[in-house]
Amino acid sequence: MISKTTIDQVYETARLEEVIGDFVQLKKSGSNFKGLSPFSDERTPSFMVSPVKQIWKDFSSGKGGNVVAFLMEHEHFTYPEAIRYLAKKYNIEIEETEQSDEQKEQANERESMYLVSEYARKYFSEILWESEPGKAIGLTYFKERGFTDDTIRKFGLGYGLDQWDAFTQTALDKGYQLEFLEKTGLTIVKEQTTGEPRKFDRFKGRVLFPIHSMSGRVLGFGGRILTNDKKAAKYLNSPESEIYHKSKVLYGIYFAKQAIAKEDNCYLVEGYTDVIQMYQRGVENVVASSGTALTPEQIRLINRLTKNITVLFDGDAAGLRASLRGIDLILEQGMNVKVCTFPEGEDPDSFSKNNSYEDLVLYLDENAKDFIQFKTSLLAQEAANDPIKRADTVRDIVNSISKIPDRIKKEIYIQECAKIMEISEEVLYDTLAQIDKKGFAEASKKIKQEQKAFEVVKNDQVVEKVDVQYELERKIIEMLLLYGNLKQEFEDLVLKENEEGELVLEPEKIEAKVYEKVYLDLQEDEIELTNTQFRTIYYKLIEDLNEREEFTVNTFIANLNQEMVSEVSSILMEEERYVLHDWERKEIYPKEKGQGIAQLVGETILTLRCNLIKTRIQKLQKGTEGNNGDNSEVLEEIVNYLQLNKLLNAKLNRVLS
Structure with a gap:
């Protein structure tokens, strides 16, 4: 069993962005990093990494957590395996404690x-x-x-x-x-x-x-x-x-991943020895499909590290045409494809073995053609002077272009194809439109068939209500995580009677840390968080903030179970949605976190009080229904609650109907 000292050292040393960067290509986005989700098929980044908080959130799948949670989700590690992986990466010596027979048996x-x-x-x-x-x-x-x-x-x-x-x-x-x-x-x-x-x-x-x-x-x-x-x-x-699962694995990806991300390009070959020979020669950003037909899952593995793939083919023409299907698959994933063929009788293995690093790199640079140039030259040779074959060739190329999701790229490739094949752009656009229309029709037909399998009831659609209590409790956890140790000046509200004998709320200024203010307010009103997980996190937070002079989210998360880690990371990364949508470029400026902390805390607690009063009133009203006895005491209590609710809402600048 790994000692707590080792685990603490791993958490303190490991850098989340470095670890995830080994698996996903990350790009700077403000103070954070973003990239394509490693857990779902997507073309727009929804995966966020916060180096400051040392947490990540994948908005497409809903997953999130710390560095260990990522390794457990992505690599299916157990907790000890994830710790061992990080210890090895950061050269930390693992301190072991004796493992019981029962623990040994628990290995799945x-x-x-x-x-x-x-x-x-x-x-x-x-x-x-x-x-x-x-x-x-x-x-x-x-x-x-x-x-x-x-x-x-x-x-x-x-x-x-x-x-x-x-x-x-x-x-x-x-x-x-x-x-x-x-x-x-x-x-x-x-x-x-x-x-x-x-x-x-x-x-x-x-x-x-x-x-x-x-x-x-x-x-x-x-x-x-x-x-x-x-x-x-x-x-x-x-x-x-x-x-x-061979369709989800690429030979050499473990050795190549850092070079792929660094070079922003991946060479794709066919066999094991091709990979090893090129790697040995110095070209390390190379992987193999291991003799199997290329699959979307394998392409997505590369897509996490780079948008650029260069497919390397042997000099033998046989089988080249069959391999073109793989290029269409790469295009469908929105990636950039180049193709390079070796001289007759050579393959990546033999060519790397017989040439220096400089000659190999020079050959790859000079002979890597854009897929459209490669495909047109290959198919045009086959078509020669046969008009029917030539027409089929043009259709084949346009079909490949139709796979590209980016409209600008599509247009550029149509122009390129028109030049090479000496055919008007108008004809190519018409052909492209026909292919797209056919694809759209087939997709629509599939959707209609799927819809028929379900009975749709239009008149009884249920609109899911917002759970106000849940959202308020979630907001309390968020405030404690982000600002718990900050000292603020709060405006407290004290219920007093004025000269006319009316109840009014009078403000009083107090200085306290955020966690002290939240804890005292909830305790004073005897408020208990209703969500079990939030309640557990809340008490752990109050305990940690009270005991630790230097509270950090990373240290706090390290002592939670993985379910709670996921919940905490979801709460903390919620505002990163703004970054993903890039709203500022659209001249929409979301309010930044940290602006008016005292006001935010005060309003959240007030709103929680109002919600609980409302719930209490509803319970009291329900108790009087069908009761013919004396309800005067209950009605008086309801009136008092209504009056208090009105005062609190007035403080929140809300008008009650």
Whole structure:
């Protein structure tokens, strides 16, 4: 178990913007940062990070929290894993306390699969470096590919012995459960009609490429066979599992993420060795789709780090056309695409191996074409002098342009296409309109079909009422978080009788800290927050503000459970919606937080009192309904409450009907 000293040090050292910046491309926005949500598919940023408060909020999914909450949400870490990840990132030594058997048993299935995968990576690496077959076969292969010792170690490359169950048996002897060896796909289990089930190593006799998540966790493996066994697949990947979904993973993203964000461009290749060779040569912003067709999920992974993708193709023309579908997918995500092909017979692996860093970078810069230039030149060559093929080519290109969400980009690409294909812009716009119209018609048809599945009752629409009590309690928590320790001059209201015998509210000036004023006012009126979570947060805040001279939101959040962390971050980041909508550019200037704190506190408490009086009056009135007895005392109480309510509302400049 990790000690509290280590946890406190992690919270004090970790910088939220740096940690999230490893996963999401963040841009400065005033005192905050904003970026695309890593939790939903979007083109307009709704993800906000506050370096001052050390919290984040994703307005598209509603998620939010501190640095640990982000890692738990994004990487599916457990709390200890998130702390360990941050400790490693900031070179903090982890202090451990003894873990009980019960705590060990609580590691969930997902975590057990991660542990098995990490053990497998270490095992295969040890076999590669320390066993005779590993060195003679695996290491020799990697050296022949031109990989250095440092590169082999960095990417965690390994080798599986050419034996039926060498890995499985070793893992079982080490205490790893067969259930998780099978679920990760590392072991194949075949039931027998009699006796024990047979167990086989999936990756026996293969060199291995561990596949990492964006945070560096081992999700699965890619294995290449080195013999000429025609019955066995040349490349074999881990099967889909709870932790490995190949359509959502990019090989090399963990090693490339910082370079992608820095260079503001990502090179997309096909295979493992392409990535490793380019990385070794010095071009680090490179990832691979690992031989699978490119998916929207993989593109969105890159989209969080940059808007620019350069797709690298082998020099062989075969299969180029099939790969163009991937370009359309990238365009649909609103990204900028360039394409670069290598000379005949070359691929990213061989070209990087045979050229210097300078020559490689120069080649990529000079030969990367905009997708429209690449597609037109490729398809125009195929069409040659055939008018029908030429027409199909133009339609194909316009179809790609139709995928682009940005209208300005669409127009520029239409103009570019018109020049290259020597056809009028008017014809291209007409074709584009037809494609867009067809797409709109299909979308409308789909929406209508979905609507038919639901019974819509137009006359009985229920308008959701605002829960005034909830909003006021939320506002109290917000004030304590933002201004709890600030000293202010408040105008207190004291109920007195004037010379005419009427009750009036007379103002009195007092100086106090915000949290003292709120606490005393609520205690005086015997007001208890009704929302359970707000009530818990409220008492924790009062306790912290009373005990700590230097209260900080970051320290306070560190001691809350993740549900409360999410709630607190939502409250604190609410005003960041103004930043996202960029209202100031539209000459709308929202009132800044911190303006008139004493007034805000006073008005909130007054409004809460008015709301509680109103609720009390309604209860008293309900008690008199159908009661034929003497209600004079109750009616007198109602009149007194109405009079007090009128006075309080007058102070708030509200007119009561």
